[in-house]
Amino acid sequence: MSNQWYDPRLDALFIEEADLVGIDLPRSKLIGWLVNGDSRLSTISVVGMGGLGKTTLVKKVYDNQQVKKCFETYAWITVSQSFKVEELLRSMIKQFFEEKKDPSPQGLDVMTQVELIQMLRSYLQNKRYVLVLDDVWNFIRNVLPASNYNSRVMITTRKDDVASSSCVGLSDHIYNLQPLPPSEAWSLFCKKAFHSNYENCCPPGLKKLSQSFVDKCQGLLLAIVALGSFLSIKDKTC
Structure with missing residues (x-):
């Protein structure tokens, strides 16, 4: 018997946009929050119960060409309760570098957590980026550099308190996703x-x-x- 765990969130990433309804309004609102607003780093939290389609909605926003044109680099990270910080940081670094078509840093696999954080902060310091944390347990705020390059972090979560604690500035937003009528x-x-x-x-x-x-x-x-x-x-x- 296979002991591999299947993550059902993967299905939500591959639903065709043409097969969806009720997505236009929330997608437009999230895109507006991403590309407009304060120049400081800000967070956008999409909160709601499991099965509402948070991941599906945010993926359609993340893949939107208007969004892609506004940011220099981007990364999508799926987070679980049992994540290892080092693995998460390595995944973020690899994605950011790949999107910019920069070669992956040498020795990445043996770097310590502190070294990984230092590399990530240094790489993103002068860039406009968007980071999606899917089903996040909030830990990433202090890892990212506080810059004025209109960078954005998007968070999906089932927990209101996670969404609230992610908002520390006036330009942060929370979108409460509702069931379809x-x-x-x-x-x-x-x-x-x-x-x-x-x-x-x-x-x-x-x-x-x-x-x-x-x-x-x-x-x-x-x-x-x-x-x-x-x-x-x-x-x-x-």
Whole structure:
């Protein structure tokens, strides 16, 4: 038996934007916070219960060309409760260097935590960067240099207190992601289950059962996507 742990957050990274609904408004707001505002380093926290699609939303923001054009370098770090600080720092350094097409530093794998922090701070000191910490346990604030280059840190978390403690300046923001309203939940389900944007695409004989399934998802984007994708390969005759 394999003892490898599968991280379900990986699925959220690869949902196609065309398969989503209700993402335009929050995506635009987050992009605006990223590219505008104070020149000082600021944080943007996306907070909400598991399954709302925090990772999916932030990934669409992170990949947006408007965002890419505004920053010199960027990194996406997925964090767990059991993370090792050194591994996290090495991953950040490697991503930042790769995005700038700079060669990775020699001896990175044997550097101490202090050496890694010093290298990271030195490298980012005069750069405009964006860093995403997915499902973060808040520790990174003191690792990053306090600069005036419009750099941004985006955080996803289920915990209100983590989001609040991440905000230390007037230019920091918290976005509370909410469940999809019933109409958007149904539209998303139809997109995934029937590959259609029409609300009436559901066969009449299946509509009551399908609606009950969608209701049980309680507006959770990832649950609706998983349900619709599963039903899309099933026989829909009734």
